[in-house]
Amino acid sequence: xxxxxINITDIIGLFQTDDGSLPDIYVENLKPNDVxxxxxxxxxxxxxxxxxxxxxxxxxQTIHVDYFDAIQLHNRxxxxxxxxxxEGLKINGHELPCLTFALEGNGExxxxxxxxxxxxxxxxxxxxxxxxxxxxLAPYAxxxxxxxxxxxxxxxxxxxxxxxxxxxNKQRIAAQH
Numbered sequence: 001x002x003x004x005x006i007n008i009t010d011i012i013g014l015f016q017t018d019d020g021s022l023p024d025i026y027v028e029n030l031k032p033n034d035v036x037x038x039x040x041x042x043x044x045x046x047x048x049x050x051x052x053x054x055x056x057x058x059x060x061q062t063i064h065v066d067y068f069d070a071i072q073l074h075n076r077x078x079x080x081x082x083x084x085x086x087e088g089l090k091i092n093g094h095e096l097p098c099l100t101f102a103l104e105g106n107g108e109x110x111x112x113x114x115x116x117x118x119x120x121x122x123x124x125x126x127x128x129x130x131x132x133x134x135x136x137l138a139p140y141a142x143x144x145x146x147x148x149x150x151x152x153x154x155x156x157x158x159x160x161x162x163x164x165x166x167x168x169n170k171q172r173i174a175a176q177h
Contacts, residue, residue, distance in 0.1 A: 006161040008124050014145070014158055015119030021148040022100075023115065023155075027134060028108040029142045035109060036071040038137050042101065043067055045130075047088030055080040074103060081105060091126040112148070128165045132173045135166055 014023070030038070051064035056079055065073055073079045083102035088095060097118045099111045113119075135141050145158040 006157050006164060008121060008128065008161060008165065011157050011161045012119070012121065012124065014155065015113075015115055015124055016117055018115045018117075021115065022112040023145055023147050024102075024110045024112045024151070025131065025143065025145045026104070026108065026110045026151070027131075027138075027141050027143050028104075029140055030107045030109075030138050032071075032075045032106050034138045034141075035103070035107060036075070038134055039071050039101070039103075039109070040068060041133070041137065042086065042089075045089055045091060046086045048084070048086055052082060052084055054082045071103065075106065086111075089130075091130045094122055094126040096123060096126055096130070128162060129169070129173055131162060132166045132170055136170060136174050 027038070048067060050067075052067050052070050053062055053064055054070065054073075055061070056063045057077060063079070065079065067084075070079065070082060074081065081103045083100055086099045086101055089099060090096070097113060097116070099113050102110045102112065104110055131143055135143060143162060144154040145162075146152075146154050
């Protein structure tokens with residue numbers, strides 16, 4: 001029988017063991033308007049600015065759009081899915097190591113991260129607060145982690161640790177925002 005409770009300290013190796021890969025944290029089971037709302041909240045936590053370079057579907061040409069318009073433009077069939085780094089993402093006063101946001105399609109997106117020593121317990125805790133806030137915005141969201149290229153094989157330890165953290169802390173996190 002597997003463990004029913006896993007703490008952040010139990011999964012630190014999923015963040016600190018730098019093997020050169022970029023693990024993914026998926027957020028799925030969302031309505032398109034939820035994706036837009038969450039994406040706007042995420043952007044508001046960053047210092048990301050300027051224009052997003054993306055591909056226009058009609059012309060297959062590169063165009064530049066405002067970050068805050070990107071999800072709506074994708075939902076209207078104007079641009080392809082896109083990805084970009086989240087510069088200066090701050091949660092609870094901690095600037096997280098760089099995450100990349102990737103719109104995977106309607107109703108889903110992901111974050112990837114580079115593993116390394118900068119992922120301390122405080123950083124992982126702030127990441128879990130960040131993901132918990134997303135789950136508060138969309139309680140039916142399915143949030144899970146996979147090794148790079150292993151979408152069909154979610155990491156059970158991470159998923160249990162996050163779910164335990166979320167259930168324990170969701171009232172505190174909801175009160176903060």
